[in-house]
Amino acid sequence: MATGNEVSGNVERPLNFLEEIIEADIARGESRVHTRFPPEPNGYLHIGHAKSICLNFGLAKRYGGLTNLRFDDTNPVKEDVEYVDSIKQDVRWLGFEWAGEYYASDYFEQLYEWAIVLINKGLAYVDDQTQEQIRATRGTVTVPGAESPWRNRSAEENLRLFAEMRAGKYADGEKVLRAKIDMAHPNMLMRDPIMYRIIHAEHHRTGNKWCIYPMYDYAHGESDSIERITHSVCTLEFDVHRPLYDWFIERLDIFPSHQYEFARLNLTYTMMSKRKLLQLVQNKYVMGWDDPRMPTICALRRRGYTPESVRAFADRVGVARRDNVIDYSLLEFCVREDLNRIAERRMAVINPLKVVITNYPEGHTEQIECINNPEDESAGSRLVPFSREVYIDRDDFMEDPPKKFFRLSPGGEVRLRYGYLIKCEQVIKDADGAIIELHCTYDPMSLGGQSSDGRKVKGVIHWVSAQHAITAELRLFDRLFTIENPDDTEEGKTFVDYLNPESLVKVTAYLEPSLANAKTDAKYQFERVGYFCLDYDATTQNPIFNRTVTLKDSWAKIAEK
RNA sequence: UGACCCAUGGUGUAAUGGCAACACAGCAGAUUUUGGUUCUGUUAUUCUUGGUUCGAGUCCAGGUGGGUCAACCA
Numbered sequence: 001m002a003t004g005n006e007v008s009g010n011v012e013r014p015l016n017f018l019e020e021i022i023e024a025d026i027a028r029g030e031s032r033v034h035t036r037f038p039p040e041p042n043g044y045l046h047i048g049h050a051k052s053i054c055l056n057f058g059l060a061k062r063y064g065g066l067t068n069l070r071f072d073d074t075n076p077v078k079e080d081v082e083y084v085d086s087i088k089q090d091v092r093w094l095g096f097e098w099a100g101e102y103y104a105s106d107y108f109e110q111l112y113e114w115a116i117v118l119i120n121k122g123l124a125y126v127d128d129q130t131q132e133q134i135r136a137t138r139g140t141v142t143v144p145g146a147e148s149p150w151r152n153r154s155a156e157e158n159l160r161l162f163a164e165m166r167a168g169k170y171a172d173g174e175k176v177l178r179a180k181i182d183m184a185h186p187n188m189l190m191r192d193p194i195m196y197r198i199i200h201a202e203h204h205r206t207g208n209k210w211c212i213y214p215m216y217d218y219a220h221g222e223s224d225s226i227e228r229i230t231h232s233v234c235t236l237e238f239d240v241h242r243p244l245y246d247w248f249i250e251r252l253d254i255f256p257s258h259q260y261e262f263a264r265l266n267l268t269y270t271m272m273s274k275r276k277l278l279q280l281v282q283n284k285y286v287m288g289w290d291d292p293r294m295p296t297i298c299a300l301r302r303r304g305y306t307p308e309s310v311r312a313f314a315d316r317v318g319v320a321r322r323d324n325v326i327d328y329s330l331l332e333f334c335v336r337e338d339l340n341r342i343a344e345r346r347m348a349v350i351n352p353l354k355v356v357i358t359n360y361p362e363g364h365t366e367q368i369e370c371i372n373n374p375e376d377e378s379a380g381s382r383l384v385p386f387s388r389e390v391y392i393d394r395d396d397f398m399e400d401p402p403k404k405f406f407r408l409s410p411g412g413e414v415r416l417r418y419g420y421l422i423k424c425e426q427v428i429k430d431a432d433g434a435i436i437e438l439h440c441t442y443d444p445m446s447l448g449g450q451s452s453d454g455r456k457v458k459g460v461i462h463w464v465s466a467q468h469a470i471t472a473e474l475r476l477f478d479r480l481f482t483i484e485n486p487d488d489t490e491e492g493k494t495f496v497d498y499l500n501p502e503s504l505v506k507v508t509a510y511l512e513p514s515l516a517n518a519k520t521d522a523k524y525q526f527e528r529v530g531y532f533c534l535d536y537d538a539t540t541q542n543p544i545f546n547r548t549v550t551l552k553d554s555w556a557k558i559a560e561k
Numbered sequence: 562u563g564a565c566c567c568a569u570g571g572u573g574u575a576a577u578g579g580c581a582a583c584a585c586a587g588c589a590g591a592u593u594u595u596g597g598u599u600c601u602g603u604u605a606u607u608c609u610u611g612g613u614u615c616g617a618g619u620c621c622a623g624g625u626g627g628g629u630c631a632a633c634c635a
Contacts, residue, residue: 240565
């Protein structure tokens with residue numbers, strides 16, 4: 001269930017197919033909705049998981065039900081408590097509270113007993129074949145598999161062998177427990193799937209208590225059943241697992257949870273493959289799992305995305321069974337939509353050009369009132385010092401302006417945002433002809449949107465007082481890859497060849513002094529530059545502003561023409 | 562060359578046998594002390610062939626295209 005702010009899915013939208021299924025269930029008299037989010041604690045959650053989290057928790061919330069958080073920890077060699085903690089943190093950050101926290105490993109004893117039930121029913125057997133033999137006899141998608149020579153052992157022998165497996169009598173790989181289904185089944189997963197394998201490894205929760213571990217297919221449906229999950233929602237690649245999911249539940253005659261599948265999220269200019277993301281981290285293409293360019297939830301958080309915007313995104317991408325690739329610009333839209341509403345405005349100059357206001361009294365400073373957020377009156381205002389010398393952005397001045405350039409140019413006049421009108425009188429250059437500063441005059445009567453004679457200017461530019469400005473590092477993040485689908489590589493290239501060299505640009509900016517008191521959890525819109533949040537350099541602990549997303553820049557399009 | 566899943570503007574998602582719509586992206590204009598925001602307008606869609614039907618995006622059959630499955634991963 002959502003805590004804090006309401007999930008931003010309250011705008012009217014048509015039901016997705018899962019909601020329709022649930023409403024049909026309710027119409028049939030099934031009043032209870034209980035979902036679960038079942039990550040394996042073997043890595044960090046990404047935006048694709050966020051879709052699943054919002055779906056599972058959202059479904060339950062909508063129909064007055066509950067959602068469990070369950071860690072699918074059936075493979076001790078891949079899992080770690082570090083991941084458990086990060087997953088819990090990420091789910092909470094997204095704004096959801098789980099009804100119960102469970103672990104598949106909590107059910108190991110029950111699962112073991114149920115395996116015995118299946119053995120007694122003649123539906124499971126211990127197989128002595130090697131991994132290679134099992135693979136070789138499984139057949140292919142077009143040819144049937146062959147039955148194991150151990151397939152018809154007696155229940156007594158199977159029981160004894162299985163108990164010995166648990167007792168640690170055998171080495172890893174020496175024996176497995178298999179379900180006895182059909183080696184010729186067209187669905188490969190039904191060809192006597194492995195239920196238990198021997199792994200002599202320490203588990204992050206059960207320690208060394210077990211040396212046999214259940215496989216996903218054997219553990220998942222039963223775990224759902226134990227928790228009396230009504231709607232077990234997972235991604236499409238588990239579609240072929242559903243017959244097996246149902247097979248175990250039916251043979252065991254336990255609570256009939258049902259599995260439903262939806263298409264996983266794909267996003268342009270990035271990728272969700274844990275394996276490939278790991279390569280980016282290990283080979284230091286990024287700073288870590290929480291590098292703000294990564295699609296992980298912890299990265300989005302660090303970059304300055306809000307949980308509200310991620311939830312809004314999850315709601316807008318929809319839920320269906322067809323493969324999809326979402327435009328990265330939709331994510332950017334969602335975060336801009338939220339940030340525009342809540343982020344306080346500040347002025348920042350990335351590429352400074354000094355402006356001397358020649359008719360302004362030397363040594364004088366005045367405080368200019370600036371609105372914090374024109375979208376939100378309650379955000380109030382702040383005072384920003386103004387003096388004879390200010391920095392403006394170099395982009396806001398052009399010596400030979402094209403038509404439709406509204407900002408400063410020789411002889412032209414613009415407004416310094418919330419301040420005075422200034423007119424460019426003289427361009428000062430160095431010996432090489434590079435512009436080093438501008439000499440302007442100001443209209444003393446022009447504060448507050450007025451002017452001495454009622455004239456209007458089209459251009460409004462931002463500025464900081466040279467004497468009062470503070471400096472800080474800005475990290476400007478852009479898309480991680482240069483192509484929409486980094487998996488779609490040319491011959492001889494891999495995804496790393498398509499990394500965007502400009503995905504991280506560091507600049508030292510001049511900021512208005514109020515930013516010295518910037519808050520870590522606050523979001524700011526640096527006017528003309530983008531939305532930022534405060535971060536700290538991992539090693540030096542120096543303050544840094546991370547850019548969440550850029551402002552829409554229609555001037556860039558005009559300039560291209 | 563098996564089983565299963567899928568096919569609607571550039572990208573997503575609706576339309577549940579009865580006028581193909583909504584959002585993002587694009588384009589144009591208006592407003593604006595952010596070339597931001599907001600507002601208005603606008604471009605563009607049912608893979609194909611047949612069948613059922615008064616009527617098909619929707620139902621049926623074939624074709625084509627895409628995806629998933631042959632870990633002792635999940």
